[in-house]
Amino acid sequence: MTTSTGMLNLDGLYAARAREARVVGHWPDAAEGTISLAYGFAAPEKFPTDGLIAATTEVLAEDAARALNYGPTYPGLIQLIAGRLQARGIESSAERVLVTHGSSQAIGLLAQVFLDPGDVVIIEGPTFLGAVNSFREAGARLVTVNIDEHGLDPAVLEATLEALQRAGTPAKLLYTIPTFHNPSGTLMPPERRARLLALAAAHNLLILEDDAYGELYFDAPPPPSLAALDRAGVVVYIGTFSKILAPGVRIGFAHARPEIIQRLVMFKIEGGNGPYLTRVVERYCADGRLDEHITGLRQVYRQKAHVMFDALERELGDMLQYRKPDGGFFVWGRLGYGISAQALLHASQRLGVTFVPGSGFYADGQGGDTIRLAFSLQAEPAIVEGIRRLGMAARQVRAAGA
Amino acid sequence: MTTSTGMLNLDGLYAARAREARVVGHWPDAAEGTISLAYGFAAPEKFPTDGLIAATTEVLAEDAARALNYGPTYPGLIQLIAGRLQARGIESSAERVLVTHGSSQAIGLLAQVFLDPGDVVIIEGPTFLGAVNSFREAGARLVTVNIDEHGLDPAVLEATLEALQRAGTPAKLLYTIPTFHNPSGTLMPPERRARLLALAAAHNLLILEDDAYGELYFDAPPPPSLAALDRAGVVVYIGTFSKILAPGVRIGFAHARPEIIQRLVMFKIEGGNGPYLTRVVERYCADGRLDEHITGLRQVYRQKAHVMFDALERELGDMLQYRKPDGGFFVWGRLGYGISAQALLHASQRLGVTFVPGSGFYADGQGGDTIRLAFSLQAEPAIVEGIRRLGMAARQVRAAGA
Numbered sequence: 007m008t009t010s011t012g013m014l015n016l017d018g019l020y021a022a023r024a025r026e027a028r029v030v031g032h033w034p035d036a037a038e039g040t041i042s043l044a045y046g047f048a049a050p051e052k053f054p055t056d057g058l059i060a061a062t063t064e065v066l067a068e069d070a071a072r073a074l075n076y077g078p079t080y081p082g083l084i085q086l087i088a089g090r091l092q093a094r095g096i097e098s099s100a101e102r103v104l105v106t107h108g109s110s111q112a113i114g115l116l117a118q119v120f121l122d123p124g125d126v127v128i129i130e131g132p133t134f135l136g137a138v139n140s141f142r143e144a145g146a147r148l149v150t151v152n153i154d155e156h157g158l159d160p161a162v163l164e165a166t167l168e169a170l171q172r173a174g175t176p177a178k179l180l181y182t183i184p185t186f187h188n189p190s191g192t193l194m195p196p197e198r199r200a201r202l203l204a205l206a207a208a209h210n211l212l213i214l215e216d217d218a219y220g221e222l223y224f225d226a227p228p229p230p231s232l233a234a235l236d237r238a239g240v241v242v243y244i245g246t247f248s249k250i251l252a253p254g255v256r257i258g259f260a261h262a263r264p265e266i267i268q269r270l271v272m273f274k275i276e277g278g279n280g281p282y283l284t285r286v287v288e289r290y291c292a293d294g295r296l297d298e299h300i301t302g303l304r305q306v307y308r309q310k311a312h313v314m315f316d317a318l319e320r321e322l323g324d325m326l327q328y329r330k331p332d333g334g335f336f337v338w339g340r341l342g343y344g345i346s347a348q349a350l351l352h353a354s355q356r357l358g359v360t361f362v363p364g365s366g367f368y369a370d371g372q373g374g375d376t377i378r379l380a381f382s383l384q385a386e387p388a389i390v391e392g393i394r395r396l397g398m399a400a401r402q403v404r405a406a407g408a
Numbered sequence: 409m410t411t412s413t414g415m416l417n418l419d420g421l422y423a424a425r426a427r428e429a430r431v432v433g434h435w436p437d438a439a440e441g442t443i444s445l446a447y448g449f450a451a452p453e454k455f456p457t458d459g460l461i462a463a464t465t466e467v468l469a470e471d472a473a474r475a476l477n478y479g480p481t482y483p484g485l486i487q488l489i490a491g492r493l494q495a496r497g498i499e500s501s502a503e504r505v506l507v508t509h510g511s512s513q514a515i516g517l518l519a520q521v522f523l524d525p526g527d528v529v530i531i532e533g534p535t536f537l538g539a540v541n542s543f544r545e546a547g548a549r550l551v552t553v554n555i556d557e558h559g560l561d562p563a564v565l566e567a568t569l570e571a572l573q574r575a576g577t578p579a580k581l582l583y584t585i586p587t588f589h590n591p592s593g594t595l596m597p598p599e600r601r602a603r604l605l606a607l608a609a610a611h612n613l614l615i616l617e618d619d620a621y622g623e624l625y626f627d628a629p630p631p632p633s634l635a636a637l638d639r640a641g642v643v644v645y646i647g648t649f650s651k652i653l654a655p656g657v658r659i660g661f662a663h664a665r666p667e668i669i670q671r672l673v674m675f676k677i678e679g680g681n682g683p684y685l686t687r688v689v690e691r692y693c694a695d696g697r698l699d700e701h702i703t704g705l706r707q708v709y710r711q712k713a714h715v716m717f718d719a720l721e722r723e724l725g726d727m728l729q730y731r732k733p734d735g736g737f738f739v740w741g742r743l744g745y746g747i748s749a750q751a752l753l754h755a756s757q758r759l760g761v762t763f764v765p766g767s768g769f770y771a772d773g774q775g776g777d778t779i780r781l782a783f784s785l786q787a788e789p790a791i792v793e794g795i796r797r798l799g800m801a802a803r804q805v806r807a808a809g810a
Contacts, residue, residue: 055472
């Protein structure tokens, strides 16, 4: 049963879930000469290249036979992660940690373990849509709860949970980024964290806490994570080495109750992450080297953030209202004077700077007057120049009355 | 709704597919002092440690900013794979290749793209059950077609396909290892390959060709792969760097029609393999280095195989009937004198050698008198000693009349 071209007709062979092809997103490159403030890329000047070369050389000199053959994720890396979580107040252990290919794989596996079609997932507005797409793929119904300057408001969440309960469609899962939120940079205060945990226990709601930025505070450490405060086993915690080491190594992890970890493993079809890169990363991170590295990162990102704050003050003034974040990678702002984010993006790209319009962080079409600016990637002079161009673009759009 | 322990009750929260936990297999370690002939591990003495250190150093010195930040699988690695496939007669290109975390991920993704519950998958008896488990997970019905000393017999396959057709349950997919088969070591001759492709086109059957060992021939290269002979687009080809470079880097790939690759990408939830390790592996392999390395591997595995053949002749004689393979990692044999593989395994383990009983390669319980011996991992003296112990064990079992 080949087609007229003599080729096997695949249409009848695809599984139901794969019948329609869709384009999977990727990172588009910024045009040559454009300063990208769009993505939360890590600061390349801080990549520990010498440390990774040394770790690679040591692992291969000492342990190539085990590092390069078949084997599971290196147990030493799992121990290292569990130890780091314990140091931050989370009751972790090796059986509570699964190493994944980036945190995106952990989130995707959680969607497979917890979501049947039609299940309700509560997401923040705005939020990191990369995660949300996994829930959508699993057929979940997304319900957005808007956050304020302190993140998710438990009172608003409670009202939503109760309305969903009354409608016979109780929420199963909440996806939240309580610490240096992406995109908004907000930091949820301790009392909201406690209230959120109580609500989750009362409503049988699983909390998926994404903590990609928690260690990258500028001055004071943030309050304990939801996972550290959790006494009822309602939190699954997602972490990553992307921001504290390097995104390119693709190492993330989930911390959860053992029975959840056991199920995540069932859906990680390729098995463990393998022994090689997990040994190299553990070797690099051990003996306090990662902590020292993170201390350096905090200074770099703090400095970049302040350079952006100053430039925004100078170049945009009251055309952009925003709250200075205390950590993370992003400035999130609301445009004044009726300036639309899309119009600003078009004008900006013509002037050689780019960012992500806020609508890219809402599952329900909000955010047309908001933007996210990443200060993480660019060197300080490029941040200054990028914001100068952005200011020019904003003045153009404002003058054009758009 | 917490349990009496105060912990959230998860039972009602799991998705249907995850309600029952199952234990996921891993590689058990052989006991201390035991010589393992069990798994198809690569020869550690051939791991290119210096080459990998050099490649790592070069990539990080020259290109850390791109290797360590976010990014897709390094396009140069995809080009290298497509080029290597072209050199072996397969019409490949970048859009026909997906790099995966080992070939097991490629097989798992294919199961997601092609299999609905109840779909019929034809597998060889014996076969590599690691792959087959992915089909089982997808709810497929497995139909075993036994192979002979030349691999799958198209006449037997045709009869099975027709019987399935008549029963109203036509087969959708065939999983085959035509070249240096795991576990049997068989090599399918060219005329069977041609007949198999014609059958697949006539029956609308997709062929999943697993070619982990095709480059590891001892003397003469094998006939062209099914993918190289395929004119009707019926073959999806699965390859891996595990046997030709190192299992620990976890790099496999699928070569298929672009519309299939596009769908595999949809289910690779973590995105690409990332830029770092894919750049390092490409750098190591480029400029003919991988080809040179493979030439060396062929000699090593050929030599190990011959050491095992000689030892088997000496130590087991007619207690094990087998056909000498022309490549790959394994000797597959049938035990004589009513010796059962399980009894032999128990006796062997007491004497300090281990292998995999043949029943581990059948989905339907056959193979109780067959065993697989891997010569790939152990050094030559250990192969000699391992087979000596195996012979002792076989004589014990035979004498005991088991």
